[in-house]
Amino acid sequence: MAEYIKIKDVARYNGQEVTLKGWLYNKRSSGKLRFLLLRDGTEIIQCVVFKGSVSPEVFERATQLTQESSCIITGVVSEDKRSALGYEIQVNDLEIVQIAGEYPISKKEHGVDFLMDHRHLWLRSKKQHALIRIRHEVIRAAREFFDSRDFTLVDTPIFTPNAAEGTTTLFETDYFDQKAYLTQSGQLYGEAAAMAFGNIYCFGPTFRAEKSKTRRHLTEFWMIEPEMAYCDLDQDMDVAEAFVTHLVQSVLKNRRRELEVLERDTSKLENIRPPFPRIHYNEAVEIIKKQNPDFIDGDDFGAADETIISEQFDRPVMVHRYPAEVKAFYMKRDPENANHALAMDMLAPEGYGEIIGGSQREDDYDALLERIREHNLPEKAFAWYLDLRKYGSVPHAGFGLGIERTVAWIAGIRHVRETIPFPRTMTRLYP
RNA sequence: UCCGGCGUAGCUCAAUGGCAGAGCGGGUGGCUGUUAACCACUAGGUUGUAGGUUCGAGUCCUACCGCCGGAGCCA
Numbered sequence: 001m002a003e004y005i006k007i008k009d010v011a012r013y014n015g016q017e018v019t020l021k022g023w024l025y026n027k028r029s030s031g032k033l034r035f036l037l038l039r040d041g042t043e044i045i046q047c048v049v050f051k052g053s054v055s056p057e058v059f060e061r062a063t064q065l066t067q068e069s070s071c072i073i074t075g076v077v078s079e080d081k082r083s084a085l086g087y088e089i090q091v092n093d094l095e096i097v098q099i100a101g102e103y104p105i106s107k108k109e110h111g112v113d114f115l116m117d118h119r120h121l122w123l124r125s126k127k128q129h130a131l132i133r134i135r136h137e138v139i140r141a142a143r144e145f146f147d148s149r150d151f152t153l154v155d156t157p158i159f160t161p162n163a164a165e166g167t168t169t170l171f172e173t174d175y176f177d178q179k180a181y182l183t184q185s186g187q188l189y190g191e192a193a194a195m196a197f198g199n200i201y202c203f204g205p206t207f208r209a210e211k212s213k214t215r216r217h218l219t220e221f222w223m224i225e226p227e228m229a230y231c232d233l234d235q236d237m238d239v240a241e242a243f244v245t246h247l248v249q250s251v252l253k254n255r256r257r258e259l260e261v262l263e264r265d266t267s268k269l270e271n272i273r274p275p276f277p278r279i280h281y282n283e284a285v286e287i288i289k290k291q292n293p294d295f296i297d298g299d300d301f302g303a304a305d306e307t308i309i310s311e312q313f314d315r316p317v318m319v320h321r322y323p324a325e326v327k328a329f330y331m332k333r334d335p336e337n338a339n340h341a342l343a344m345d346m347l348a349p350e351g352y353g354e355i356i357g358g359s360q361r362e363d364d365y366d367a368l369l370e371r372i373r374e375h376n377l378p379e380k381a382f383a384w385y386l387d388l389r390k391y392g393s394v395p396h397a398g399f400g401l402g403i404e405r406t407v408a409w410i411a412g413i414r415h416v417r418e419t420i421p422f423p424r425t426m427t428r429l430y431p
Numbered sequence: 432u433c434c435g436g437c438g439u440a441g442c443u444c445a446a447u448g449g450c451a452g453a454g455c456g457g458g459u460g461g462c463u464g465u466u467a468a469c470c471a472c473u474a475g476g477u478u479g480u481a482g483g484u485u486c487g488a489g490u491c492c493u494a495c496c497g498c499c500g501g502a503g504c505c506a
Contacts, residue, residue, distance in 0.1 A: 030469085031462040050463070067456090082464070102441075107467045108455045109443055113498055169504090185506095210504055211432070223506060302502080345506095354506060402506030416506095427498070 002074045007043035010077045010087045017092065019074045020045070023124070024065050024100075026107065034062040036091070038073055039124070047073050047089040058094050068124070070097035112415075119422055120431045130258035131418055134251055135407045139203075141250035142224050142401070145243050146201045151226060154193035154200045156186030162381040169209040171219075182207035185400060188330070188385055190227035191361060194396055195388050201226040211426055215415040216303075216353050218404060220424035227398035233342040233360040236397035237318050240346055240356055241276040243401070244316055248272040251410050264412035268350065271314055278318045281340065284309050300326040303353060310347040316355070320344040329371040331359040332395075344399070352409035358399025365389040 002017040010018070022040030029035065032051035037044055049062040065071060075089040082088075104118050105125065115122045122128055146153075159173070159180045170181040186202040193200040203224040210217070226239065248269050251259070259266055279287075288295045288305045295305060300322070310317055321334050324341040331341040346356035362368045368389055372382055407419035417423040422431065 026467080028465045028468050029462085030465055033463050033465075035465050035468085037466090046466080048464080052463085080464095082466080084466075102457060104441070104456090106442060106456045111443075111499090114442070206506080208505070212502095212504065213499080214501065217505075221506065300504090304502095357506060400506065405506055415500095 007040045007045045013077045021072045024069045049091040067103040068100040130261040133258050134411050137255045145246045151199040151201045152197040156189035156202045171207050171209045194227040194229045199228045222403040223400045225400040229396045231397040241274045281322045284319045307351045318346050329375045332362045348409040355405045356401045360397040363393045
C-alpha cells in the first residue's frame with residue numbers, strides 16, 4: 001500500500017510509489033500516453049499514464065478524466081528535467097472519485113466579471129492560489145508582529161449602535177427593532193481595551209457603504225488595528241514602519257514562489273526597511289503644488305496627489321499633521337498648531353495609495369466633548385468613550401492597516417478585489 | 432451620485448449600413464514525451480432589452496438594464 005502524500009513533498013519520495021489525491025488541472029494526450037496534471041492544493045505535478053504499463057481499465061479511466069475531475073493516483077515518483085516541478089509520477093493505478101462536468105473556466109483568457117461570477121472555482125487557479133497564500137502570510141506575519149511584542153488581541157464588535165466617525169456611510173441593519181450598524185473601525189473600542197491592557201490590537205472585517213467603484217475599494221475589507229497606551233504620534237509612526245517592514249520581509253522570505261507566479265518585481269520590495277520618510281502635511285503640499293498647481297492648501301489629498309507624493313520615494317512615506325478639519329473628531333490637535341491634527345497616513349509606493357491611517361487620540365475630556373459637539377454627534381452614545389478620559393486618561397495612539405490594499409501592493413496586482421477570497425463590492429454580492 | 436468605456440456562440444473576440452465568423456472550451460477520430468500540446472472532422476446564435484431611422488441594422492439614433500474604472504470618500 002503506497003503512502004498518501006502531498007505533492008509539495010514529492011522530492012522526499014524520489015523512486016518510491018506514492019498515492020496522491022486531488023483534481024485534474026489539465027490533460028494532454030498522445031496516442032498511448034496520457035499526461036495528467038494533478039493538483040492537490042499544495043502543488044501541481046504531471047502524472048504520466050503509459051498504455052503499456054497499466055491495465056486497460058486504468059488507461060480508459062485516464063482517457064475519461066475531464067478538467068477538474070477528482071481522482072486518486074498511485075505511481076512512482078521520478079525525477080525528470082522536462083517537468084516544471086522537477087518530478088513527475090509514473091502512474092500505476094488511477095481511481096476516479098468524480099467525473100467533473102464541463103468546467104466553465106478554460107485555459108484561455110476570461111473577463112473579470114465572468115471570473116468573479118465563478119469565484120468559487122477561480123480560486124483553484126494558480127494566480128489566485130498565489131494571492132491568497134500571500135494574504136495568509138501577511139495576516140500571519142501581522143499577528144506574529146504584535147503577539148511577539150506582547151500586544152493583547154482584543155476583538156471588537158461588528159454590530160455597533162452608532163457611527164464611529166459620523167460622516168461615513170454605514171450599513172444599517174434591523175437589530176430587534178433597533179437600528180444597528182456594521183462597524184467601520186474597531187478603534188474606539190480598541191481605545192477602551194488599551195486603557196485596560198496597555199497595548200492591544202484587533203483584527204476583523206470592517207464595512208463601508210460608500211458607493212466607491214475603484215480598484216482600491218471594497219464594501220467589506222479586513223483591518224488590523226493596534227492601539228497603544230502611553231504612546232505619542234512619533235512612537236505610533238515607529239511602530240507602523242516596523243510593522244510594514246515585517247510584513248514585506250515576511251512575504252519575501254516565506255512566499256517567494258508565489259511572488260514569482262505573480263511576476264512581482266521583488267527588487268522594489270527588498271529596500272522596504274526603516275526609516276520610512278516622514279513628511280509634514282505642509283511639505284507634502286509643497287511637493288504636490290509643483291505638479292498640481294491647482295491644489296488648495298488645507299484640502300485633503302486626492303488619489304492623484306497621493307501618487308505624486310509616493311513617487312518621490314522608494315519606500316512607503318508617512319505624511320503627518322494633516323489639517324484637523326479634514327480628519328476625524330477623535331484626533332488630538334497639534335500643540336504647535338491647533339489647526340493641525342496629530343494624524344498620519346502611510347502611502348504605499350507605486351501608486352497603491354493609503355495603506356495605513358492613524359493618529360494620536362484626544363485624551364482631554366473637555367477637548368473631546370467639544371469635538372463631539374462640533375461634529376453634532378450624539379453625546380449620549382459617546383458617554384462610555386468620554387469615560388475613558390475621565391478615569392485615568394493617558395496619551396495614546398494607534399493606526400489601522402487595510403489588509404487588501406497591503407496585499408495588492410506587496411503582490412503587485414492592480415485591483416484589491418483579487419486579494420480577498422470572496423470580495424464584496426457595490427455590485428458584487430455573489431457568490 | 433457624476434464622468435467615460437463596453438455589452439455578438441459556454442469563454443475571449445472579429446465582422447466598411449449589405450450572406451454572423453475565428454480561436455479556445457465541448458463531442459468524435461488520430462498520434463509513445465506533451466508543456467495554454469498538436470492535426471482532422473463536428474455541434475453550438477432571439478448580436479443585453481424596448482423602441483426608432485433605413486429597401487436593408489450586430490453596425491446609426493433614443494431610453495432603459497448590466498458590467499468595467501475614474502472622481503468624490505476612504506484602508
